Amino acid sequence: MELVYATENTMCINDENDEEDARRHATLAQIYASLPDYTSGAFWHIIQSPDIPLEVLTRCLRIAISCQDTKGQHRVFELIILRTQEKNEWWVRKVLQKVVMTEDERYALMGDLRADLYEHLWRALMDPQRLFWEENFWHCLRFERQHVYRALLTREGIGSDPRAKWNKRIPRELVMRLDRSMRDSEGESMRILLEDERAQILLRSAEESDLLHLVLHLPEKLKVVILLVFWEGRSEVETARVLGISDRTVRNRIQTALKLLRESLMLEEELMYG
Amino acid sequence: MAREAEEAVLRITARYVAEVEAGRRPRLSDYLERYPHYASAIADFVAYYHAVEVDMPEEIEAPDSQRIATESLPTSPLVAQPDDVLPKHEISTLLVTASEHYLTFPALARALDVSVDIVKLLERRMIEPDSIPSMVPRKLASLLQQSEEAIQTYLARPAQRDAARTQNRPRQKVAEGRSWYPAQELPGAGKHRFREVVESSISLSPEQRAAWHDLLEQEHLM
Numbered sequence A: 001m002e003l004v005y006a007t008e009n010t011m012c013i014n015d016e017n018d019e020e021d022a023r024r025h026a027t028l029a030q031i032y033a034s035l036p037d038y039t040s041g042a043f044w045h046i047i048q049s050p051d052i053p054l055e056v057l058t059r060c061l062r063i064a065i066s067c068q069d070t071k072g073q074h075r076v077f078e079l080i081i082l083r084t085q086e087k088n089e090w091w092v093r094k095v096l097q098k099v100v101m102t103e104d105e106r107y108a109l110m111g112d113l114r115a116d117l118y119e120h121l122w123r124a125l126m127d128p129q130r131l132f133w134e135e136n137f138w139h140c141l142r143f144e145r146q147h148v149y150r151a152l153l154t155r156e157g158i159g160s161d162p163r164a165k166w167n168k169r170i171p172r173e174l175v176m177r178l179d180r181s182m183r184d185s186e187g188e189s190m191r192i193l194l195e196d197e198r199a200q201i202l203l204r205s206a207e208e209s210d211l212l213h214l215v216l217h218l219p220e221k222l223k224v225v226i227l228l229v230f231w232e233g234r235s236e237v238e239t240a241r242v243l244g245i246s247d248r249t250v251r252n253r254i255q256t257a258l259k260l261l262r263e264s265l266m267l268e269e270e271l272m273y274g
Numbered sequence B: 001m002a003r004e005a006e007e008a009v010l011r012i013t014a015r016y017v018a019e020v021e022a023g024r025r026p027r028l029s030d031y032l033e034r035y036p037h038y039a040s041a042i043a044d045f046v047a048y049y050h051a052v053e054v055d056m057p058e059e060i061e062a063p064d065s066q067r068i069a070t071e072s073l074p075t076s077p078l079v080a081q082p083d084d085v086l087p088k089h090e091i092s093t094l095l096v097t098a099s100e101h102y103l104t105f106p107a108l109a110r111a112l113d114v115s116v117d118i119v120k121l122l123e124r125r126m127i128e129p130d131s132i133p134s135m136v137p138r139k140l141a142s143l144l145q146q147s148e149e150a151i152q153t154y155l156a157r158p159a160q161r162d163a164a165r166t167q168n169r170p171r172q173k174v175a176e177g178r179s180w181y182p183a184q185e186l187p188g189a190g191k192h193r194f195r196e197v198v199e200s201s202i203s204l205s206p207e208q209r210a211a212w213h214d215l216l217e218q219e220h221l222m
Helices: A020-032 A039-045 A055-064 A069-098 A103-126 A137-156 A172-186 A197-204 A208-216 A222-231 A236-243 A247-273 B005-020 B028-034 B036-053 B064-070 B094-100 B105-112 B116-123 B135-144 B149-156 B196-202 B206-218
Strands: none
Touching: A020 A055, A055 A069, A055 A103, A055 A137, A069 A103, A069 A137, A069 B036, A103 A137, A137 B005, A137 B036, A208 A222, A208 B036, A222 A236, A222 A247, A222 B028, A236 A247, A236 B028, A247 B094, A247 B196, B005 B036, B028 B036, B094 B105, B094 B116, B094 B135, B105 B135, B116 B196, B135 B149, B196 B206
16 A cells, blocks of 8 residues: 655645745655555564654554554554653643642543543544644644643633632732823722632732733633733733724733633632632 | 634744744733733643643753654754763753753743744854853753853854754755744854844844843943
8 A cells, every 4th residue: 555645734824934834744645655565563563662743653543444443443543542641641641730629520520621632632633634744743632732721621610710729819910000000091999899808818929820820711702812912021002903902902801801800709709718 | 613713823932932932931911911801811821831731841852763764864953963972961062952951942041031043053052152141051051950161161162053964955844833933044154242243133132132232232242
């Protein structure tokens, strides 16, 4: 059977790094072309080497699928799982790191996350239309993990449910800047009532990663604005220009985001102090 | 999201990640301006990436079943191999020490304000220790919670040539990201001057390069 690597995808995003992609693609194609015949024993021996890129293994899996070789499919998929499982385990632990729960709950949720991720992975690899897996496996896997993570947030109600388990802490700087932003833009103080001493304790101990986790729970439109203003440090005017919206809309979105953050903070306090 | 849009977002965000991994600081706003149709999806991914994925170690120990299979294979050209016999208090490799503190090469690169290719050269002791600005071992010592002396000793040890080249076997681990950078391809068999490495790295931003030049001048290392 002739082994031909997928042709260059026609998707163009007009990037000067296309040359780098082309080189990468050529290398993968070369490795794929150098594999022995699919039906030979040598093929199955060689693909076990950790030096075979996962992109090439993905292509091999799809060949097995097109040949309706179930045993071959399972064999290649198992290799892919072996090569990725340590990083996936790290990811599972990281995702649940900030979720407050009992050990039993954590154990069960870890199992769910693994099962979801491998199901997503299997579906993606089975789909021959998803060509980017054959060009940048790790990035596609990252993206798949993002889908699984988002599904977890929705399913478990983390971040949106008032009784959320997420150990949220609102970054102090974020709230101070939000506050300042509101006062600057409206003239008259629109200071949001975040003076509570216990809230300040929470704010002081916040880190940048908390901001990002928090942002992940915001609706999409608010998310982009908050990221640009409070994570990247853009002004409201710059943010408005980047997003092609008015300054007023930026301010409104910040205000809405602040309202959501304030509600989260109050609920967090309520959960902590009763 | 439609298949075509998802493919486009994948390619765009892959570029973003590649920039971060090269030690640069890509600006989200640049990406949003360039690809406004995908602004929400790009921002969503960037927030997720920095919240969850960015610190994932590059090299995680393989499970037993895999370790057995790899024993007979040549070692990775990207990472220095631990020396066989080392007193326990000495650093075996930067990566091993860094991973004990949950630090990856990109994280080290960001902390040192260099690119990942330069960290890899430091890892393989491919840079003349007396050409390195004093800030580098000082910061490494602080990041890796080692004494500055231990870092200096590590950097002064003989350079580790990559296994693949010495065995005349061209290898490239495409799946694990870009393997070779110009800074690793400097001519000559010995160690390189830090200045040469800074000048030849295409992964450093012009601002980073200028800052290093200033520092090198201050320390009379030019």
